[in-house]
Amino acid sequence: MSGLFLTLYLRDLRLAMRRRVEALLPLVFFGVAVSLFPLGIGPEPQTLRQIGPGVLWVCALLASLLSLTQLYAGDLADGSLEQMLLVPHGAMLAAAAKAAAHWTLSGLPLVVAAPLLGLLLHIDTAALPVLALSLLLGTPTLSLLGSVGAALTLGLRSAGMLIVLLVLPLAVPVLILGTGAVMAIDGGQSAGAHCSLLGALLIFAALSATPAAAAALRIAVE
Amino acid sequence: MEETEKRVRSTQPQPPLAVADLACRRGDTLLFKGLAFRVEAGRMAWIRGRNGRGKTSLLKLAAGLSTPDQGQVLRDGRDLVYIGHANALNGDLSVGEALAFLLRLHGRPAGAADVLHALGRLGMQGRRHAAVRTLSQGQRRRVALARLALEDRPSLWLLDEPFDALDAEGTRELNQLLQAHLQRGGAVVLSSHAGLDADLLQPAEVDLDRYG
Numbered sequence: 481m482s483g484l485f486l487t488l489y490l491r492d493l494r495l496a497m498r499r500r501v502e503a504l505l506p507l508v509f510f511g512v513a514v515s516l517f518p519l520g521i522g523p524e525p526q527t528l529r530q531i532g533p534g535v536l537w538v539c540a541l542l543a544s545l546l547s548l549t550q551l552y553a554g555d556l557a558d559g560s561l562e563q564m565l566l567v568p569h570g571a572m573l574a575a576a577a578k579a580a581a582h583w584t585l586s587g588l589p590l591v592v593a594a595p596l597l598g599l600l601l602h603i604d605t606a607a608l609p610v611l612a613l614s615l616l617l618g619t620p621t622l623s624l625l626g627s628v629g630a631a632l633t634l635g636l637r638s639a640g641m642l643i644v645l646l647v648l649p650l651a652v653p654v655l656i657l658g659t660g661a662v663m664a665i666d667g668g669q670s671a672g673a674h675c676s677l678l679g680a681l682l683i684f685a686a687l688s689a690t691p692a693a694a695a696a697l698r699i700a701v702e
Numbered sequence: 703m704e705e706t707e708k709r710v711r712s713t714q715p716q717p718p719l720a721v722a723d724l725a726c727r728r729g730d731t732l733l734f735k736g737l738a739f740r741v742e743a744g745r746m747a748w749i750r751g752r753n754g755r756g757k758t759s760l761l762k763l764a765a766g767l768s769t770p771d772q773g774q775v776l777r778d779g780r781d782l783v784y785i786g787h788a789n790a791l792n793g794d795l796s797v798g799e800a801l802a803f804l805l806r807l808h809g810r811p812a813g814a815a816d817v818l819h820a821l822g823r824l825g826m827q828g829r830r831h832a833a834v835r836t837l838s839q840g841q842r843r844r845v846a847l848a849r850l851a852l853e854d855r856p857s858l859w860l861l862d863e864p865f866d867a868l869d870a871e872g873t874r875e876l877n878q879l880l881q882a883h884l885q886r887g888g889a890v891v892l893s894s895h896a897g898l899d900a901d902l903l904q905p906a907e908v909d910l911d912r913y914g
Contacts, residue, residue: 487806491795498794559788562767563807566784702768 587619751910865897
């Protein structure tokens with residue numbers, strides 16, 4: 481089963497390498513959107529430091545939504561999804577592998593880039609590791625939730641808008657906890673509770689989102 | 703979708719595929735009802751009917767990809783090969799990569815030699831490095847069908863319009879693959895409007911127009 485997961489995961493990475501511009505879009509959006517805030521609000525370090533964690537997390541959330549409409553759409557159109565569902569536990573494996581590939585391509589680059597952009601927003605250097613850690617725990621949850629949204633809206637018109645409406649409310653706790661973790665460090669407190677809750681959310685999403693996405697995929701193929 | 707698949711294990715030998723009192727509806731339209739037939743090992747069922755009568759839906763039901771409105775699909779548990787109307791080839795992959803992915807997905811040998819052999823059987827070995835999106839419709843069909851060239855098990859083949867877009871050479875090759883599969887005890891269910899060599903393969907016809 482792990483071999484099959486790896487086959488599906490590596491295929492998605494290979495396909496992303498064939499469409500490099502699309503694959504880089506979340507990272508480019510993240511960088512550009514965050515960079516615009518100092519220009520729009522002004523270079524006042526104290527202001528930027530206050531809004532920085534929220535800006536970074538909101539931009540990360542929106543960046544992770546960008547490529548969700550294409551998560552399953554291509555495979556549904558060309559018949560690959562049918563082949564995946566014919567394999568024992570194929571729906572679960574496809575959902576898990578695609579969420580993992582989505583995180584690798586959309587979430588992981590944000591984790592790496594966020595500390596650099598945090599410097600741009602004058603976030604305390606002591607809070608930057610926590611920023612990266614909160615994104616490391618939070619962005620996989622966003623990919624898992626996004627996977628459910630993409631599967632539920634598969635084949636529907638206006639799928640992109642529906643995904644946003646479905647996923648954003650579910651992502652609000654991640655956003656609040658992620659921002660809160662960085663702000664806690666900035667306020668001289670521990671971020672342990674926030675990070676623990678982000679970890680708990682990740683475990684919950686991993687256990688519940690994959691079966692939910694798998695069930696939605698089966699319905700979509702019918 | 704393994705949970706919709708009904709596998710029969712009893713003392714009586716079961717055919718590779720049997721459908722009983724099957725009904726299928728798409729939206730408000732009843733495609734067929736009361737459909738019943740069996741496909742024995744070494745035999746082929748040829749699904750016929752007008753456009754929109756439910757041939758693709760029947761094959762998806764047989765594969766377990768969808769759930770019948772009524773009736774049962776019974777399979778004896780042997781391996782299944784389903785090639786749908788779409789070729790399941792991603793346009794951004796090369797021909798070799800796309801075929802290797804499908805073989806690996808279904809637990810079949812997917813080494814370079816296996817892929818080359820399969821493509822060679824359908825006359826596509828020279829295009830193995832070409833991107834799938836550069837192929838014609840007929841060439842894509844050949845690549846999708848190349849999976850069948852590596853089959854050596856008496857499995858159940860469900861093929862949706864496999865002759866679609868094939869030229870005379872591809873049609874002849876596919877008929878030979880089907881004949882070899884029946885001879886090794888495999889079973890085949892296919893829909894086709896043209897190309898099937900009925901004299902060679904002796905299919906049992908299932909006319910969906912009679913079940914509307």
